[in-house]
Amino acid sequence: MGWIMTDEFRVLSPTAILGYGFPESSFRKGMERKPHLIAVDAGSTDPGPYYLGAGKAFTNRAFVKRDLRYMLREGVKNNIPVVVGTAGGSGASVHLEWCRQIVLEIAAEEKLSFKMGVIPADVSKETVKKALGEGRITPLACVPELTESLVDETTYLVAQIGPEPIIEALKAGCNVVLAGRCYDPACFAALPIMLGYDEGLALHMGKILECAAIAATPGSGADCALGILKKDSFILEALSPKRKFTCESAAAHTLYEKSDPYHLPGPGGAINLENCSFTDIGDGRVEVRGSRFEPTPRYLIKLEGARSIGYRSISIAGTRDPIMIGSIDQILAEVKAHIKEMSPEDDRSEQLFFHVYGKNGVMGQLEPLATTSSHELCIVIEALCPSQDEADTLCSVARSTLLHYGYAGRISTAGNLAFPFSPSDIKMGNVYEFSVYHLMDPAGEELFKPIIEDI
């Protein structure tokens, strides 16, 4: 493709996360605006460590395919590049391959042919351990120090790649780019940066477009947005008559999910918004100016990894007994002690959790209210053990002990719990936690290269 810098560069972002869907009418309206790029963010760490650790997608395959079909059909037919960031949700090779298979299916079904660049974002354990040994790894805020054993236990280890490998794929003539774990704005910003547009504006626009219409009002995670990048500003436009961008909605989105709205760090630098302005230019459009990219002295990348910490079983039950509710904390503590007493050699009290909805099930230790005024409580019994068998056993014993526990003042002696389901216990399978969330200085090593194929 012969690229030239035009007066404006239009980017269509169909949906907040690939697989969340969008109305066909909004997508069509976006296509009528003749976008130069169709890009979508497909991932997040928000759904928790399981999806990265287990190598599973958190989005639904049928709906990812549905969204991608629109994007690929229109993109390939009209020679508009399609870029997907953090393919498969968590962006490790296994997720990337999951997404690639969907693309191949669509290409076959729709008889599309194109050049595709696939960019793995995995970082080898050897590379990370070497960096650790050389002092090139630093934890992000509130994250424990990394150790070699944490690296060894990590199942999937990825880095948030910047725009550079995407640019490399686009320069090689790819019409479709699937990136592994990717800094959210990069899939939107790579092509305009390559064409010479301002990096700060391109990345800030990407930061807003990655959530598509969530940044409009009323917000929606399942609707399209258009970004129009110019030499010294960018414009945001909603594509459904139901919504519009306002200065407040765009500015408020800048706060979303980050700790400092003025400085948004990413690979190689940060977007500085200290002098950023939002102007309402009518028709539900907002123009943004003044966003600057400030490179850091060293190009750092963020690593993400998760490791297995055991297996979970749960049981869900309720109580409607005011005497039990009145001393629920005491009763649950006694049940834990009783279970410990039954197998003193094998203390599992640290592996047993009671989630008490109606009291502090939502906020846990952050809950400021000490007592509950609820007439009923839901108790989720959770056992988290090294194996599924052990978790099943602990969950079962906790459930039966609590069901028949003779707490002080009890007058309802037939059973303490109401179970909505039989079987009452549910195997939840493997449990993961984030084991790596650190910055790495790759010391100039080029870690991420597109693999190019003709489809």
Next chain:
Amino acid sequence: MKRSILEAAKVIRSKNAGPFELTFDIIFKDREYFELFKSQNIVNPELIAKLYKIDVSDVLGIVWFAPANAVKATIKRPLASGAPGETDIYGAQQHAPLLEIEF
């Protein structure tokens, strides 16, 4: 007489800022309320620590963000998202104590 923050704010929310931090946004109804809260420094680390029964040192920052008429407070997550004992993976339902703020 003290007034409820609900008179002054149109958005009060919580969310993960990455798996290790929890961030709170209060978006005021207009610039006047924003300026009032900011000039009186009503949202401060001590208040957040008190509302959530945490150490002031676990309040990582308070940022007043004029473009959105908003103030943001960020705290250390009691547990990393998804760690054993987790109650709210996305951190999206931790805002209620902020509704008690008065001015």
